[in-house]
Amino acid sequence: METKKQNKNSKVVEKTIMVPDLGKLPPQARELEEAVLGALMLEVDAYSVISDILKPESFYDPTHQLIYGAIQGLAMQQKPIDVLTVVEELKRRGELDQAGGAIYVAELSEKVASAAHIEYHSRIIAQKYLARQLITFSSSVTQQAFDETVDVDDLMQETEGRLFEISQKNVKKDVVQINPVIKEAMDNLQKAANRTDGMSGLASGFHELDKMTSGWQNSDFVILAARPAMGKTAFVLSMAKNIAVDYQQPVAVFSLEMSNVQLVNRLIMNVSRIPGDKIKNGQLVPEEWELLDAKIKQLYDAPIYVDDTPSLSVFELRTKARRLVREHNVRVIIIDYLQLMNASGMSFGSREQEVSTISRSLKGLAKELNIPIIALSQLNRGVENRQAGSSEGKRPQLSDLRESGAIEQDADIVCFIHRPEYYKILEDENGNSLQGLAEIIIAKHRNGPTGFVRLKFESEYALFLNMNDGVVGNKNYIEVRSKAGTHQQNANPPMNDSGNDFLQEVKDPLPF
Numbered sequence: 001m002e003t004k005k006q007n008k009n010s011k012v013v014e015k016t017i018m019v020p021d022l023g024k025l026p027p028q029a030r031e032l033e034e035a036v037l038g039a040l041m042l043e044v045d046a047y048s049v050i051s052d053i054l055k056p057e058s059f060y061d062p063t064h065q066l067i068y069g070a071i072q073g074l075a076m077q078q079k080p081i082d083v084l085t086v087v088e089e090l091k092r093r094g095e096l097d098q099a100g101g102a103i104y105v106a107e108l109s110e111k112v113a114s115a116a117h118i119e120y121h122s123r124i125i126a127q128k129y130l131a132r133q134l135i136t137f138s139s140s141v142t143q144q145a146f147d148e149t150v151d152v153d154d155l156m157q158e159t160e161g162r163l164f165e166i167s168q169k170n171v172k173k174d175v176v177q178i179n180p181v182i183k184e185a186m187d188n189l190q191k192a193a194n195r196t197d198g199m200s201g202l203a204s205g206f207h208e209l210d211k212m213t214s215g216w217q218n219s220d221f222v223i224l225a226a227r228p229a230m231g232k233t234a235f236v237l238s239m240a241k242n243i244a245v246d247y248q249q250p251v252a253v254f255s256l257e258m259s260n261v262q263l264v265n266r267l268i269m270n271v272s273r274i275p276g277d278k279i280k281n282g283q284l285v286p287e288e289w290e291l292l293d294a295k296i297k298q299l300y301d302a303p304i305y306v307d308d309t310p311s312l313s314v315f316e317l318r319t320k321a322r323r324l325v326r327e328h329n330v331r332v333i334i335i336d337y338l339q340l341m342n343a344s345g346m347s348f349g350s351r352e353q354e355v356s357t358i359s360r361s362l363k364g365l366a367k368e369l370n371i372p373i374i375a376l377s378q379l380n381r382g383v384e385n386r387q388a389g390s391s392e393g394k395r396p397q398l399s400d401l402r403e404s405g406a407i408e409q410d411a412d413i414v415c416f417i418h419r420p421e422y423y424k425i426l427e428d429e430n431g432n433s434l435q436g437l438a439e440i441i442i443a444k445h446r447n448g449p450t451g452f453v454r455l456k457f458e459s460e461y462a463l464f465l466n467m468n469d470g471v472v473g474n475k476n477y478i479e480v481r482s483k484a485g486t487h488q489q490n491a492n493p494p495m496n497d498s499g500n501d502f503l504q505e506v507k508d509p510l511p512f
Helices: 030-040 046-050 062-076 083-093 101-110 118-146 152-170 178-194 207-213 232-246 260-272 276-281 286-298 314-328 351-369 405-410 475-483
Strands: 002-008 011-017 221-226 251-255 304-307 332-336 373-378 413-418 437-445 451-458 463-465
Touching: 030 046, 030 062, 030 101, 030 118, 046 062, 046 118, 062 083, 062 101, 083 101, 118 152, 152 314, 207 437, 207 451, 221 232, 221 351, 221 405, 232 251, 232 260, 232 304, 232 332, 232 373, 232 463, 251 260, 251 314, 260 276, 260 286, 260 304, 304 314, 314 332, 314 351, 351 373, 351 405
Parallel strands: 221 373, 221 413, 251 304, 251 332, 332 373
Antiparallel strands: 002 011, 413 437, 437 451, 451 463
């Protein structure tokens, strides 16, 4: 940096000129590269120690890349590794002259006495390689940032994706001896034993579901899937209200489909039991305003954090999720819904591959943050095409998951929402009424039983309830509507997941 001063009208003006750094060499450790290659040709088991640390491109010197590539090839063929076999392998590949010749290869083994420190040296080489990757990456980003034809938002997405790729390729977790893991497992078991509710995880507020899952477990990736209009968003918002309001546990909701205001309107419907059309148009009678004022207090200061960023990338989610856990101690993350996410900045051959990457990333994020992540997912039309003769025929199956089998593979729990009433199935095989009921089907449970539980579903309030939570509907609100002279049948049709009225014939009158 050079600083110039000039005197003009008795004022001192400083002009700073930034001079670029010249003559810098990329991070490297050539002597250590020679020592590692020599040790690999000297000790029989040396390669097994560093095989997961180094790749041919980890070496800075091109000749060293070729020699290590030959060593790697011999190991994969389960052949002995020494000076002679490496030279022969280089000859076979036609790379001996490029690698410095047989004399140079032999000299490498003479530069090291033993392989005692080969792992430590290899990790230094790996760190130098990572530093070179970051320099190349940042130089490319800088060059594109100066290009005015490049869209900055696109560049940010691409930058985030490429940085994520670099981190994923270079971050590895060390193996641990089992004793500390046993201690952690026993501590968790003791904590669960001390709880009176029998939960080992985060309670959803739906008692029968919690009995099957023992609560949502830390590090679990949960998929909640259904066809449109089954109430996916209604279910997770009912659950978010239970967790945040009833249990005072912080919840984060990422909504890629609905705005923050639409989400909050749903929550207001949930706690006040005032129909959605009235919440939207504001046509409330005085008694309803009183009811709203009384019930909405439950939501004030509730630890619910909402984000309605459209087309959210999995990389943006990681950044926001880490901050939410760090700053607000968020205990569960809900994503509505998975197919609307993207992995921009990375190239894919198909949408299925992109969804697979998103799914794997969400599972990895759940493990990293040690909290459950619940992602909503769409189903394909296979359900619609099956015979509607029975409730079983319309129940979703794992094969109905849309766009990627990786979702089923990555998830610890896969749940489906099924409302037989939607398909005009009003009774089960035993003649029991299915009207106003929903089934939460656990189709996959990595660490527990599968099966289904039944919940009440109040369509006009977009609300899920336990079967023993009292009468369907809000008694106080029923009385309010009767006094206001608004008694009528099917006054408010159910709502679909996008917040718009979903027109569906309901033959039975509402209970008022």
